[in-house]
Amino acid sequence: MSKPFVSLCPEITRADAMTLMDWLEDESVTCYLSDSRHVSRFIEQVVDRVQLPILTHLFNQGGRFFMAYDRHDTPVGFVRLVKTGPDCEMVLVIGNRDNWGRKLGASTIREGMKLAFFDMRAEKLIAKIHADNTRSLKAFQSSGFLLESQTPTLKSFAMTLERYLRLLRESPADQATDIYITEVDNARLRNLLAFERASDVFELEHEIERAIVVDSRQVAQDVVTMNSRALVQLDDEEVEVALVYPEDADDDAGKLSVCSGIGTAILGYKEGDVFDWRITDRTRRIRIGKVLYQPEAAGDFHL
Incomplete structure (x- = not known):
């Protein structure tokens, strides 16, 4: 089966944290992340100071953090969802550049939308993307997100619950088999x-x-x-x-x-x-x- 597959796991282990540190050392991965240095320092402090095998509660401070896995249960990226009132913001990273171009980003976005709307009960999901991040722009647009606002350096896309449900019923993802x-x-x-x-x-x-x-x-x-x-x-x-x-x-x-x-x-x-x-x-x-x-x-x- 050649169709891309991604699942999001809420449990974050020390091994996951080490993988995240490796990803965040790659400038091509972090160049569009506004808080990449802060995230790197946070992960490094957690690994050094906390000797626990499971670090989920630390990563979920201020939002919910998920590791993205492919069908072989190999970590390929992460998603962070931060809910403020009825709105939720998604930050998504596909960590290993070798996985770029495999449409894993679009699959990860679909899983993130599922969590935001059905689990976290958001009314609107927002993605703020650097204007030069062409891969992310294309992935979110192909997933049905609409441009809501923009500056010379940042574009803000949004998906409402109403639009999400309509697209889910009328235009199921190519990767999903009809049921x-x-x-x-x-x-x-x-x-x-x-x-x-x-x-x-x-x-x-x-x-x-x-x-x-x-x-x-x-x-x-x-x-x-x-x-x-x-x-x-x-x-x-x-x-x-x-x-x-x-x-x-x-x-x-x-x-x-x-x-x-x-x-x-x-x-x-x-x-x-x-x-x-x-x-x-x-x-x-x-x-x-x-x-x-x-x-x-x-x-x-x-x-």
Whole structure:
């Protein structure tokens, strides 16, 4: 699979901090970062003074910090999101110049938007970019950001929640495979989201928003709908799972909650679909093998 893939991880380790220091020593990486020297000094002080394996709480002072990983779980950059009132500002860096030109920046922007709008509940996302930073300008513009203001040296782009949701529904990313949800499942899942903590299910909310909603009697028989059973390949392991609502979940019996990592991942995909999804602390290659039972295909519309 040649499509770019990026996931954002909120946990920052000492090894991550050392990687960040290496990136920030490269002038081509830092030349457009207004606070690069401050960031470098901060990271160096943290590494020298704090002998902890996990440094997340320190990096999240004044905002939220995420390491960006590719499909091989190799760090490729970072994202910082700072929320002020209803607005959120994104700072993004792809750290290794060898990764420039692989469209990892655009993929990272999409993941950052997902967090800003679905997890942090921002109403507007802002990116302030140096006027000469042509790669970042192109990446944000191609992601749908609109120019809001500019000076000779700085351009400010913005994405509103309303525009983001419209683009998500009307123009799904080229890198994303279409998924399908029935009208009944869509209504039930939205009711479920109303009672769940946003930080726990923001990935599920994102998938529901981008899904193509279809009539329950017209959904293809090879689509994983709610209460379906399917053979799913996780990397090199094939497992039989049922996709259920949280109250029916039983991991030992292979009944996966739609709010779980794998449960959210497989919702709406069809037989033969292959995609990457970060689950807990690593990225899994997931393939939908065979839908063994689908309520709609069996005429069990009450499920």
